[in-house]
Amino acid sequence: MTLTHKPVGPGSHVFLVDGSSFVFRAYFQSIRQDAKYNYRSDRLPTGAVRLFCTKLLQFVREGAAGATPTHLAIIFDKSENSFRKEIYPEYKAHRSEPPEDLVPQFPLMRAAVRAFGLTPIEQDIYEADDLIATYAAQAREKGADVLIVSADKDLMQLIGPGVTMYDPASGTAGAKGSREERLINEAEVVDYFGVTPDKVVDVQALAGDSTDNVPGAKGIGIKTAAQLINEYGDLDSLLEKAPGIKQPKRREALTDPQAVALIRLSKKLVELVRDAPVETKLDDLGLHQPDPNKLVAFLQAMEFTTITRRVGDLYGVDIHDIEPDPHYVGAAGWRARNGEVDHAAAPAGPKPKEPRAPAADKATEGFSPATLAGARKAAALAEKIDRSTYETVMSVERLEEWVADAFEAGIVALDTETTSLDPLSCDLVGVSLALGPGRACYIPLQHREGGNGDLFGGADLVAGQIPLETAIEKLKPLFEDDAVLKVAQNMKYDLLVLSRYGIEVAPMDDTMLISYALDTGRNNHGLDELAQKHLGHENITFAQVAGSGRTFIGFARVPLDKATEYAAEDADVSLRLWRALKPRLAAEGKTAVYETLERPMVTTLAHMERRGITIDRHMLSRLSGEFAQDMARLEADIFDLAGASFNLGSPKQLGDILFGKMGLPGAKKTATGAWSTSASVLEDLAAEGNEFCRRILDWRQLSKLKSTYADALPGFVNKETGRVHTCYSLAATTTGRLSSSEPNLQNIPVRNEAGRKIRKAFVAPPGRVLISADYSQIELRLLAHIADIPQLKKAFADGVDIHAMTASEMFGVPVKDMPPEVRRRAKAINFGIIYGISAFGLANQLSIPREEAGAYIKRYFERFPGIRDYMDATKKTVREKMCVTTIFGRALHFPRIASANASDRAFYERAAINAPIQGAAADIIRRAMVRMDAALVEADLSAQMLLQVHDELVFEAPEAEAEATIALARRVMEDAPLPAVQLTVPLQVDARAAKNWDEAH
Structure with a gap:
């Protein structure tokens, strides 16, 4: 066993685990599972001990919240007789037994800590919270970062700075009682207590x-306080x-001498002792690899089959060569009820064999985020994928064993197989699970043979599959348990x-979104591409097993083996990608991006997609006819x-x-040698006064609106809900903006x-309205x-018309006497500057000579030199850092x-400026969306968020x-940017309610 020996200092990550809180949480999680x-x-x-060991292994091997510990302390309350009892005997007097x-599991928890090579920290007089506070203060004094693992509000x-809390299973309870892990920073403290820490x-x-x-x-709650x-x-x-x-009751509660004495008491x-x-000295909390012999011996004695096997694989020991620790076997184990367990070192059997999987062992050695990320990357490429090891689960008994193993593992990757890509109308065909590299299975549920390929097209169910209802019953507790992390690629689909x-x-956790948080703009984030990039593996494609076209x-109807x-x-690859990519979040400083801007959006968007929106099909039918008539008139003119x-x-x-018969200028050839008639070409010609091109553009727009919306939207109405349900993509753009499809x-x-x-x-049902809330500029x-x-900042702060102000700054025209044409030019420049507009582009937009447009842009930068400085600095940054x-x-x-x-470099420079x-802007509206549902519930409003555009x-x-x-x-x-960013300009939201979307906008 090798100690790190490194004292706490800058770069150290000190994990302080509230063990006492963990004991109770593990117990109540365990009793919700199969007895x-x-x-x-x-x-x-032993149920609470089992979950405790599972989480402890995660802390030791992988850390938490995107960080890995260099120092780790599991801290318990030694007794209830703290110094607080001396100053107030009624302190905690109402606590139940x-x-x-759970009673016999208290000493076993401490034994588990020792089995992991750690020392359980507990001390007379002081509570666990006081010891955590003291260690946190010492660590910060030495420049280390601290992660307090607890949900206890008293620790907030x-x-x-440098001190964060991590609740491994908290957040807002869902409809089924499931909870999500979360980081607790100052913002969360303000949300809970209404004040800073x-x-x-x-x-x-x-x-x-x-x-x-x-x-x-008396009479004062948290909000009033x-x-x-x-x-x-x-x-x-x-x-x-x-x-x-002024308020009499409040004044009395805060001035009566006895009341004041109780407040000060x-x-x-x-107040925690710091x-x-x-x-135990802080430096002695250095994390080190446990003795695998002793750890396995303890786990064997507890009869924790799955975690024992996992520890054996991780540390390269043959668990069959190690006997259970006799101190915890049989009747001796019952002595734990009275705290009589002998904690002396137990014989651990023969020495382990040479590690069987050195790559897996190296994957977690070292505890800095960068080291772990690098090792995981190497291990991901080294661990080859063997599809022959996968299991087809055909019995309830085997499914129960997989579920039990997943509970002990504390993490499971999942994937669903369905009859279509529409999650709101498809049927579930099967579910796959993965618990470790190469350890994956598929549970077929509705595979069929014969028939015409349709799920209910006369085909018979393949014999031996687990009934769908039974499988759902067995999987539901696992998928909803807040002590087990579920991993998937594009989790929103599986969730729906x-x-x-x-x-x-x-x-x-969603591997697609972890990749997106890390590598936006570097690559696509589909499973096949990520597997090739990070695992050096080529996945089987859907077409290879299900066919394509004819x-x-x-x-x-795919055979069960295929x-x-x-x-x-898919499940195996997702879990391997999670292991490889998750450490990079901490190593590259992207944990907050993923935790606040990506992962919470999965649930938010799933709720929005499930709600859908109502359309008026009769109105669309009339519009289709109207557009057809307008298109016919345009055709005749053209x-x-x-x-x-x-x-x-x-x-x-x-x-x-255009370029043959009419001989218009600006002709360009495409790669195929044909004339280019793209929108930009036609717009340039239309801007020069060509009426033919203007009408072509009008016809194209009507044609698109007719085919894409007036004709197509009724086909998207869900038969069950009667509403249209769009699909949002979280990882499809280079700026964080969402994209929408189908429709x-x-x-x-x-x-x-x-x-x-x-x-x-787009209309509201009877008795309801649509509300459009739109950020202004x-x-x-x-x-x-x-x-x-x-x-610009002053104008926004004062509520001035920004375009009129810009025109006044540039052209010297008083705002009150502003001609509409001058304001229009300033507006075009204001918005054009954001997108790096050129003199040519502005000239086309305003129908003015290029020289005049260039003069406008030059004058703009003279009046607002900070914008030119920003552009130059951004170009320099993107050239240096890409x-x-x-x-x-x-x-x-x-x-x-x-x-x-x-020209390519110039294009990407303009894109980088914008x-x-x-x-x-995309981040801000994401932050608003993530908070919106909870805010509506808290305000007791039944409104629902339907769309983001x-x-x-x-x-x-x-x-x-x-x-x-x-x-x-x-x-x-x-308020969406707060508390992460305090903008120096106010945000303004324009909102209106109406019976349809257009009138609300």
């Missing part, structure tokens, strides 16, 4: 704590000025599919101007008319009459903040910035709740 997993063969209760089955007072003690002193029997002030402390600054100032409080009870004389079978999956048979290879491989009729949908025929609701024009007519067809506001432009970063830490990569082609602005959110609400919903949506959206 047979909670007892040893001699009926010794622990459950009978310790959060600050340094004022938590004062709030607790006022509010008291019924659980610990801390008296506090927070208001008072925020108003008066601290507890002492509040009590000093309390006689001046309460502060002594809730200088306790700890018996399983929710239709009554399963709410949580907590979860040979397509559907997954339900289905197992394909499906289990043919008249061309002097001939031709196929308007044929780029070749159009090119021949795409983000490309409906909002600034022309035809597009607005399509929006009118958010990208200009972010430009003002990021580039630090005083004039990436830029948003104000929330999202890295946007531009690997092709080094292209030898000058990316931090557009990316920050760029900078706009669309809600459906009862008419009576419209105004309250608008007010809440504005507040959440405008």
Whole structure:
């Protein structure tokens, strides 16, 4: 056993685990599982110990919350007789006795800590929280980072620079009782207590704590306490000025001498000791590899089959050569009930064999994030995939064993196989699981043979499959258990599919989104590409097993052996990718991006997609006819101007008319040698006054609106819900913006009459309204903040018309006398600058000479030099680092910035200038969306968020709740950057309610 011997200092990661809290959490998680997993063969209760060991192995091997520990302490309460009992005998007097089955597991928890080569930390007089506070203070004094593993609100007072809390299974309870892990930083403390961590003690002193029997002030809860402390600054100032409080009851509660004495006593009870004389030195908490012999011997004695096997694999020992620790076997184990266990070193059998999997062992040696990430990368490439090891699960007994093993492993990768790509209408064909590299299975549920390939097309179920209802019953507790992390690639799809079978999956990690947080712009994030890049492995494709085109048979008819290879491989690869990519989040400083901007969006978007939106099919039918008539009139005009009729949908025929017959300038050839008739070519010609090209553009737009929306939208109505359910993609753009498909609701024009007519067809049901809440000029506001432009910041702060102000700055025209044309030019420049508009582009947009447009841009930069400075600095950054970063830490990569082609480099420079602005806007609306559902529930509003379209959110609400919903949506959206970023310009949200989407916008 090799100690790290490194003292705590800068770069150290000190994990302080609230062991006492963990004991109870593990117990209550264990009793929600099948009872047979909670007892040893001699009926010794061990369920809580099993889950405790599973989590402890995770801390030792992988860390938590994207960090890996260099020093680790598991800290317990030694007894209830702390110094607080001496100053207030009623402290914790109302605590009930622990459950009978938990009592014998207390000493076994400590024995488990010793088996892992650690020392359980506990001390007379002081509670575990005091020891955690002391170690945290010592670690910060030495420059180390601290992660406190607990959900105890009393520890929130310790959060600050370098000190974070991690709740491995908390968050907001879902409909099925599942909870998600979360990081607790200052923002979460403010959300809970209403004050920053340094004022938590004062709030607790006022509010008291019924659980610990801390008296506090009569009639004052957390919300009122927070208001008072925020108003008066601290507890002492509040009590000093309390006689001046106007409310009689509040004044009495804060001025009566006995009440004040109880408040000050309460502060002594809730304030943690940060200088306790700890018996184990901080530097002695250095993490080291446990002796695998002793660890396996303990686990064997506990009869923890799966985790024993996992430890053997991790540390390369043959578990069959190691005897169970006799101190914990049989009747001797029952002595644990009275704390009589002998903790002396136990014989551990012969020495282990040479490691069987050195790559896996190396994958977690060293505890710095960078070291772990590098080792995991190497291990991922070294561990080859063998599909022949996958199992087809055909019996309930084997399924139960896989589920039990997953509970002990604490992590399971999953994947669903279905009859279509629509998660809201498909049928579940099977589920795959993976518990470790190469350890994967497929559970076929509705495979069929014969028939025509349709799931219910006359084909018979393949014999021997587990009944669907039985499999769901067995998998549901696993997929919903908050002590088991579920991993998947594109988890949103699986979450939506399983929710239709009554399963709410949580907590979860998504390998696609981890990759997106790390490598936006570097590569795509599909499973096949990630497998090739990070594992050096080529996955079986769907077409290889299910066919394509005329040979397509559907997954339900794929033979079980081929289905197992394909499906289990997906789960296996997902888990391997998770192991390889997750450590990079901490190593590359992207944990916050993933935890706050990516992972929470999975549930948020799944809820939105499931809700859908109502459309008026009759209105769309009328629009289709109207658009057809308008297109016919345009065709007649176009043919008249061309002097001939031709196929308007044929780029070749159009090119021949434009550049052959008409001889128009600006002709360009495509790669195939045909004339280019792209929108940009036609727009350039139309800007020069060519009416023919203008009408071609109008015809194209109507044609697209007719085919894509008026004709197609009714086909997207779900038969069960009667609503349209779009699909949002989280990892499809280079800036963090969402994309929408099936149908795409983000490309409906909002600034022309035809597009607005399509929006009118999105309607609210009777008695309800649609609410559109849209950020006003958010990208200009972010430009003002990021580039630090005083004039723009002042204008936004004062609520001035930004385009009129810009025109006034540039052209010297007073705002009150601003001609519309001058304002229009300033508006074009304002928005064009964000996208790196050129003099040529601005000239086309404003229909002015290029020289005049160039003069406008030059004058703009003279009036706002900070914008030019920002652009130059961003170009320099992207050339040097090949990436830029948003104000929330999202890295946007531009690997092709080094292209030898000058026009390519210029294009990527313009994109890099815009990316931090557009990316920050995307991050802000993500932050708003993640918070919105909880805010609506907290406000007791039944409104639901349905759509996100760029900078706009669309809600459906009862008419009576419209105004309250608008007010809440504005507040959440405008406060979305906080507390991570304090913008120097205010955000503004325009919101309106109406019976259809167009009128609400």
